[in-house]
Structures are given as C-alpha cells and as structure tokens.
Amino acid sequence: MSDRAAIRGVVLCEDQLTEQFVRKLLGALGFDTRRRIRFARAPAGDGSGEAWVRRQYPREVRELRSKRHQRDLCLLAIRDGDRFGLDARKRELDEQLLSTELAPRQAAERIATPVPTWSIESWILALLGDIEPDEDRPAKAELARRHGERVGEAIAAAVRAWCDGGAATSALPSLRDGVDELSRLTAQR
Amino acid sequence: MIERVYIDNFRCFSSFELRLDRMNLLLGANGSGKSSLMEVIATIADGLGAGTATESGFVPEDLTRWDARAEQRFELDVRLEGAMFCYRLRLRHDVEGYDTMIVEESIEQDGRELFAYREGQVHLHHDDDDRVTSFPFAGYRSYLSDLDDRPQHSRLARFLRYMRSVRALKLIPSQIESVTVEEHPTLQRNGSDFASWYRHLAQERPGQLHELFEELRKALPGFRSLALVGARRNGRARDLVARFDSPGGGEHELEFEALSDGQRALIVLYTLLVDLRSGPRLLLLDEPECFVGLTEIRPWLYELEEAVQKGGQLLLVSQHPEIIDVLASERPLLFERADGGPVRVRTTVFQRDGGLGASEQLLRGLDP
Numbered sequence: 001m002s003d004r005a006a007i008r009g010v011v012l013c014e015d016q017l018t019e020q021f022v023r024k025l026l027g028a029l030g031f032d033t034r035r036r037i038r039f040a041r042a043p044a045g046d047g048s049g050e051a052w053v054r055r056q057y058p059r060e061v062r063e064l065r066s067k068r069h070q071r072d073l074c075l076l077a078i079r080d081g082d083r084f085g086l087d088a089r090k091r092e093l094d095e096q097l098l099s100t101e102l103a104p105r106q107a108a109e110r111i112a113t114p115v116p117t118w119s120i121e122s123w124i125l126a127l128l129g130d131i132e133p134d135e136d137r138p139a140k141a142e143l144a145r146r147h148g149e150r151v152g153e154a155i156a157a158a159v160r161a162w163c164d165g166g167a168a169t170s171a172l173p174s175l176r177d178g179v180d181e182l183s184r185l186t187a188q189r
Numbered sequence: 190m191i192e193r194v195y196i197d198n199f200r201c202f203s204s205f206e207l208r209l210d211r212m213n214l215l216l217g218a219n220g221s222g223k224s225s226l227m228e229v230i231a232t233i234a235d236g237l238g239a240g241t242a243t244e245s246g247f248v249p250e251d252l253t254r255w256d257a258r259a260e261q262r263f264e265l266d267v268r269l270e271g272a273m274f275c276y277r278l279r280l281r282h283d284v285e286g287y288d289t290m291i292v293e294e295s296i297e298q299d300g301r302e303l304f305a306y307r308e309g310q311v312h313l314h315h316d317d318d319d320r321v322t323s324f325p326f327a328g329y330r331s332y333l334s335d336l337d338d339r340p341q342h343s344r345l346a347r348f349l350r351y352m353r354s355v356r357a358l359k360l361i362p363s364q365i366e367s368v369t370v371e372e373h374p375t376l377q378r379n380g381s382d383f384a385s386w387y388r389h390l391a392q393e394r395p396g397q398l399h400e401l402f403e404e405l406r407k408a409l410p411g412f413r414s415l416a417l418v419g420a421r422r423n424g425r426a427r428d429l430v431a432r433f434d435s436p437g438g439g440e441h442e443l444e445f446e447a448l449s450d451g452q453r454a455l456i457v458l459y460t461l462l463v464d465l466r467s468g469p470r471l472l473l474l475d476e477p478e479c480f481v482g483l484t485e486i487r488p489w490l491y492e493l494e495e496a497v498q499k500g501g502q503l504l505l506v507s508q509h510p511e512i513i514d515v516l517a518s519e520r521p522l523l524f525e526r527a528d529g530g531p532v533r534v535r536t537t538v539f540q541r542d543g544g545l546g547a548s549e550q551l552l553r554g555l556d557p
Contacts, residue, residue, distance in 0.1 A: 015518055016494065016518055016519065019491075020494075020495065023491065034407060034488045035484060035488075039487070039491075040514070040546070041514075041515065041518045042518060042541050043514070043517035043518055043521070043538075043539040043541060043546065043547035043550070044517055044518055044519060044520055044521060044537075044538075044539060045517075045521075045537055045538055045539030045540055045541050045547075046537060046539070046540050046541065046542070047540055047541035047542035047543075048541060048542070049518075049541060051541060051542050052541040052542070052544060055542070055543070055544030056544050059544075149498060149499050149500045150499070151498060152495045152498055152499060
C-alpha cells in the first residue's frame with residue numbers, strides 16, 4: 001500500500017459536484033477513497049452549503065488534533081470562493097476555529113482548505129480549457145450547458161488535466177493554491 | 190424521466206400530485222406512503238409490460254379506506270428526449286365481486302393523443318397521418334402490454350420501451366434462489382429470480398460481466414466471478430455460483446444460496462448498477478441498504494449517483510443515516526400524514542446553517 005493509500009481522512013464539501021471532483025482527484029492521486037476517506041456533504045435545504053462546511057470544520061479539526069499521535073489522519077474542507085475569494089474564505093475558517101477556542105490551522109497540520117473560485121465549476125472548466133480562466137465570474141450554469149449529462153466524464157478529464165500538471169500551471173490563483181493545499185494532506189510531520 | 194405523478198384514491202393517496210427530479214430521496218415515518226408511491230409506478234410499469242395492471246396489480250383492497258368511491262386515477266408525465274408523454278389510467282373496482290376493470294387509459298405526446306382506451310374500444314393513432322385504428326377490447330388488462338415495436342406506432346413504442354425498462358427492487362436476499370431454468374428479462378421486485386435475470390444479462394450483454402466482476406472484486410473480499418454451472422434437474426437448469434479465492438491458493442465455488450444475505454444484496458445491487466450504466470432507466474429502490482455492511486453503502490451509492498447523472502432517474506426510500514446524509518444534498522421529499530390522513534410531501538426540509546447532518550436533524554425532529 002502506498003503512503004497515500006494508507007492515509008485516513010474526512011472531506012467536508014458543499015455539494016455532490018464537489019464531492020465527485022474531489023473523490024476522483026484523490027483517487028487519481030493514490031488515496032483510498034473507497035475505504036479510508038470519509039466524505040461528508042451539506043444537506044439540501046435552507047441556508048448555504050458553504051456555511052454548513054464552515055460549521056462542521058471546528059469539530060473535525062478538534063477530532064483530528066485529539067488523535068495527533070495517529071500520523072495517517074487528514075482533513076480536507078473545500079468551499080467555493082464565490083464573490084469573497086480565496087483569502088477571505090481561508091480567513092473565515094481560521095476565525096471559525098478561534099470562535100470555538102481552537103488555534104488556527106498550523107503549517108505542519110494535515111489540514112487542507114482549498115477554495116475553488118468562483119466555484120468548483122470554474123476549476124473544472126479551466127482545467128478542460130473550456131473557458132478563459134476567470135475567478136470573478138460565476139460559472140455554475142456554464143458547466144451544465146457545455147457538458148449536461150456527461151458532467152462525470154468532464155470531471156474525469158479535468159482530473160487527468162490536474163494530474164498532468166494543468167492545475168499547478170493554471171492561470172487561476174485558487175487552482176494553483178489548491179495544488180499546494182492538497183500537498184498538505186501528505187506533508188511529513 | 191418521470192416528472193409528475195398523480196394518484197387518487199389509492200391507499201393513503203388522495204388527489205396526490207408530486208413533481209420528481211432525477212435524484213429523489215423519499216423520507217418519512219413508517220406508513221407515510223413512500224413504498225406505496227414506488228409500488229404505484231412499478232405496478233403501472235408492470236401493466237404496460239406484462240399485462241398485470243389490473244389482473245394482479247391494482248386490487249380493491251388498495252382503495253382509500255375513508256373514500257367511498259370505487260374509481261382510482263393514476264397519471265404519469267414522462268419526459269423523453271424533449272418530448273412530454275402523459276399517461277392516464279382510470280380503474281373501477283367491484284369490491285364485492287373482487288373485480289377490477291380499466292375504465293379509461295390514454296397516452297398523449299405533447300398534447301397529441303397516441304393511444305386511448307375508453308368505452309370498451311381501443312383507439313390507436315398512427316404516427317404519420319391522422320388515421321386511427323379502433324377495435325373492441327375487454328378492459329381487464331391494458332392493451333398496451335400486447336403492443337410491440339411497430340413502425341407506425343414508433344412514438345408510442347418509445348414510451349412503452351421506457352416504462353418497460355423500469356427496475357423496481359425491494360430486496361429480500363434470503364428469497365433469492367441459486368437455480369435458474371430460463372432467462373428472465375426483468376427482475377422480480379424481491380430479487381428472488383436474480384439467477385434467471387443474471388442468466389439473461391449473461392446471454393444478452395456478456396461484455397458487461399467483466400465490468401460487474403471488477404466492481405464486485407472491490408466490494409467483496411476474495412471475490413472472483415459469477416458463473417452458471419451444472420444441469421442438475423433438466424437440460425436447461427443451471428446453478429448460479431460465486432467464485433472466491435481459496436486461502437491456500439486457487440479458487441472455490443459457493444452456490445448463490447450459500448452466500449450471506451449481505452453478499453447476495455451487494456451482488457444484486459452492483460448488477461443493477463451495471464445494468465443502469467448500459468442505458469438510462471428509472472430505478473425504484475426500497476431500502477436497498479438493508480443487509481449491506483456499513484462501509485459498503487457509500488461506495489455503491491456514489492457509483493449509483495454517477496450512473497443516474499448520465500440520464501437515469503432514481504427514486505430511493507431509505508431510513509439509513511448513511512444514505513440520508515448523502516442523498517439529502519439533492520432534493521429530499523419528506524412524506525407526512527397528519528392524523529393518519531392523506532399523504533402530503535414537503536421538499537424543503539433541512540437547515541444547513543446549524544451544522545448538523547440531515548439524518549441527525551431528522552432524529553432530533555428539527556423543523557424549518
């Protein structure tokens with residue numbers, strides 16, 4: 001079993017599309033998404049999915065820190081940047097920790113907080129080269145318009161592009177940051 | 190996909206109308222009508238395929254107990270590649286004679302009648318012109334179950350093909366038999382004839398077996414393959430067996446009946462998944478997670494969601510937190526019956542700002 005395949009963790013996400021993307025991406029990167037990575041996604045209903053992830057975050061951080069001696073644990077909390085953007089979203093998560101009397105995320109912690117901006121659709125379309133990279137414009141409808149019922153195949157192609165280096169060299173700052181964030185999941189401590 | 194269902198005077202459904210999406214999680218207390226909704230759709234589909242709409246499908250006991258009328262009405266709006274088909278069925282039950290007759294049945298496409306049965310006459314409209322073929326028919330079952338693919342009725346055939354492809358499952362693994370004597374193109378709702386359905390798939394779509402075995406190898410430790418072997422009772426009888434790695438190398442066979450309930454359930458569920466990938470269809474799944482190990486529910490559900498996304502449709506009843514928490518991110522349908530009265534459905538159910546999962550909110554009885 002590779003190092004990545006042995007890692008256990010939790011992924012907090014807003015919706016099915018994000019889960020689909022992250023699941024395929026982590027799988028392609030060698031994580032065991034079937035048995036060792038637990039996905040939790042926001043329920044449909046009143047309120048925002050982003051807020052649901054933010055409110056779950058402290059509990060999962062506390063859980064992770066309580067098992068500090070287990071070196072193969074990780075946490076990934078992914079939220080769309082929307083109009084707020086990368087830095088504001090990351091700040092919100094640290095503030096959420098502080099509000100529950102937890103220390104902000106530390107550099108050595110296996111906690112990743114990628115922020116697809118404008119949204120996960122922007123990442124997928126940018127990785128596919130479907131649109132000019134743009135973090136200031138919503139792209140939710142564009143993905144459905146271009147790929148419709150074949151969105152699963154579009155995600156698979158986007159993940160291949162990520163693995164081929166398309167994310168690290170993307171013109172989207174949030175996508176390049178996403179690569180750095182994911183590297184935290186396997187960081188040596 | 191089915192976009193709208195209307196049911197009147199059936200069990201706890203009284204003038205009941207429901208809009209459906211591609212993914213539909215049906216939630217609610219026991220006796221709130223979830224399984225009955227699935228049963229209506231499955232029975233209509235059976236009636237259009239096997240002619241059971243009245244003979245063994247809808248029966249007088251299914252009339253709403255607090256309603257004195259003897260007539261039932263069912264309607265389905267089905268969108269297929271942009272065309273909207275409207276199916277209507279009106280039944281009359283003779284409670285004392287234990288008899289059920291179709292009073293009226295019709296199918297329209299985008300407002301144009303394709304088929305009608307009324308006053309003892311079938312009216313079949315041709316695709317290309319205004320001609321109508323009419324003839325008498327006894328309404329003990331649907332004439333549509335007899336109708337095969339004819340070029341002059343291609344629109345009607347398109348609707349019927351879709352309805353006949355519906356798969357409904359309320360699995361009881363212990364009732365699945367190993368022995369099959371013939372192929373079955375459809376699967377019984379309790380899964381009991383799985384061996385015969387598998388035999389049909391192996392014959393018609395052998396290329397898919399590799400895909401099925403790949404999925405099952407991930408879900409069942411040591412699993413290698415399924416096979417139809419032997420001819421114990423007569424020349425056509427076969428036993429369905431599962432082959433597994435043996436501890437000391439090589440492989441061993443287990444008759445399907447020798448597998449655990451959970452193993453049988455997983456094999457049926459992954460076969461349904463692979464079947465769904467072969468063509469868009471409607472799946473009606475009533476508590477499919479029963480018997481399945483906790484860690485195996487999510488991987489199967491994830492694959493199912495992705496398969497449905499490619500043009501299928503899912504109606505799923507579940508009481509399991511694992512399924513509720515995943516599928517509640519789509520549009521959950523909460524079935525309720527105030528004071529034991531007719532079914533009502535709410536669609537906006539959960540609060541997301543509170544940070545609790547959907548199942549936990551249900552358990553705590555939270556209300557928006």
